[in-house]
Amino acid sequence: MRLRWCWPSRAEDRFESWLARRHEERVFAGESTPVGPCPDEAFLRDLARRAKRIALSDPRVAHAANCPTCMSRLLVFRQENRSRQRRRTLVTAVVLCTVIGAVVITIARYGMHRQLPSANLAVVSEAVNLWDAGTIRGNQPGSLQSVFLPAAVVRVTIILPRFSPPGEYAVAVTQDQNGNGVVAQRSAPATINGDHVSVSVELDLRAAKAGAYFLATVHEQDQASYYYPLQIK
C-alpha cells in the first residue's frame, strides 16, 4: 500500500516552493516575457506530476514558472491529479473498509457458531425426570438414581421435582455440589404441563470427559439450588 497518494512527499514540497520562488523572482524582476516557446501538454502533465525524470534545470521548467499560460495549465493538471489521488484514496479506503468489515463479520459468525453449536450440529434430546427427587430427604446413598447424559450437544428437558415453583431456571452441569467447575449452563423459563413443571435447555457437553458430575437447577427468583448426581457417558 502506498500512502503517498494522501500526502505530498518532501520532494514535492521542495518542487512547489522552488516554483513559487521562481514566480516571485519573476514578479520582483518585472519579467513579463517567458523565455522560449510553451512546452507541450505531455511535458506540463509530467511537470504537474513532478515526474522524477524532469530536471529543475530544464529550461522548459523555468519557462513554465514564468509563463502565466503554462502556470494556469499546470494548476489545472495539478487539480486533476489531486482529485484523481483523492478518488484513489477513497477507493482504497472503501476497499479497506469492505475487507475489514468482511473479516469482522466472519469472526463474529465464527464466534456465534461456537456459542450456538445447535446452528449446525446434531442435537441429542434427553429427558430427565426429577419428579420424585424432591421427596428425598437427607443423604440417603443410592436413593437418588444418577442421571445419564451423553458428551454431546444435549437438549435436556427436565421435569422438576413436585412443588417446584414456575419461573426462570438456570440449569448447569458442574463438577461438584457447590457449583464449582461449570461445564455448561443455560437459563430458560419453566413451562407448566398439567401438574408438572418442566424446563428445557440446550447444553453443550462435548468438551466434558466421561465421569461423575452434578446437574444443578437454580430457581433464579429465590436462588434455591439443587444438585443431582450426573454421569456423562
Ligand SMILES: [Zn+2]
Ligand atoms: Zn508557456
